[in-house]
Amino acid sequence: MRNKEASMPDAANFTYKLNGRVVATDDAIVSGRAVRNSGGLDPASDYILIQIADRTSRSIGLEEAIDLRQMPQPEFLSFKGDSTFSFTVNERGWEWGAATISASDIYRYASIAEELELILDSAGDTVIPADGAVVLGGHGVERIRSREAKTVVIMINGRSRTIPRRKHSYREIALLAYPDADFEKFKYTITYLKGVHGAEGDLVEGEKIEVKNGMVFNVRRSDKS
Template identity: 35%
Template sequence: MANAEDKLKAREFTVNGQTAYFDDNEVEGRDILNAVGLVPASEYQLILVKDRRTRLIGADTTLNLKKEAGGVLRAFRSDRTFSFTVDEISQLWGVAEMDVDEFLRHWPAPEGKEWVLELENEPDTVLRSGGTLNFEPEGVEDILSRQVKASKVLVTVFTTSGTFPAQGALRVDVDEVIATVLERAAKKLKLTSTAGWVVQVDGNDVNPSLTFAQAGLSGEIDLEWGAREGGGGA
């Protein structure tokens, strides 16, 4: 009985969160796409995610479902793939963007560590739930795990023109002046005029000329930055 159950389980596989069933353990990529109604197969990219690695499965590629048990398949209506690295291991994706929540499902952070984007002459950007990764040429290329630093704060700036950083939060020193983070946000979001804007945390005004430590801010911080109701701004 156990063998029959194992055999049945080996013929199941998850594609875009949907369970597909097959009559054999060895299935071509085209058959997998057809099983979940993604036709014609030639218009889709099929990617296997298993053990923190990704692999492109061609329409004519045979996949051994039993051997790849524990993995998941992601199908994208796309004619190209996008490259990035995770801890210096090459990966690929079928569209230019990935929700950070999905990234964290496939690549949970090692214990005591967090995922960061290291950008030249910029503070580390720490991936946070609700963020978005972009794999276009000017977007994310390398994601690295780093020890959580207790002396740092994680900061996200929310405006009506967008969120900075889009991927999650900046990791900065507690002695960083709040206004310097706002300046980076204004530059990235191309804000043309922020005169008269106010900064709030949990609905309370914060003086941007203070450091995070001076303002009593620690841990993960959401800065709400914009014109006060009835005021002006970009």
């Protein structure tokens, strides 16, 4: 049943995202059950509903009222099951509906810049790989934080390499591809993609380049003669 305000002639339309899909409604206030039903989650009680807020998340009960007017961009995720898992990201409380959360989801939903790295405080400052995940539900609350990365993972000639996060010279990149590089005898042609701010181009003798996670280098060797 529509609330009175949403039934007024000048009522605004509201939207929210559920599992990435945009849902439109004329109701300013919706229940957790209604959000689940809008995604065909039946029975609604079989699903955990998580609201993504400002760098945090929380579970939403079936009969809990959600005022869409108070959210600039309402977003919800659903998980089949009956358990929620608590953890923190940069000291902000989170709830999740699965026993694991991927690093990519943490970056996305916590609005963490891709050049930062994720650290698992509760595991002795262990670095969480950008393509990795955190297992939740262990003893105690998992504590995750972000910091300036000390290393980055790049691709050179199709192989993954972990290197210090700093500017690297033409010769350093060539040596990563060819550890036996001979700069007197051979010429090394270096191209790169997915650089800082999406940069791509060539790296030549005498130049240095800032590296970032996911940057791709192709190095080709040819005889100078």
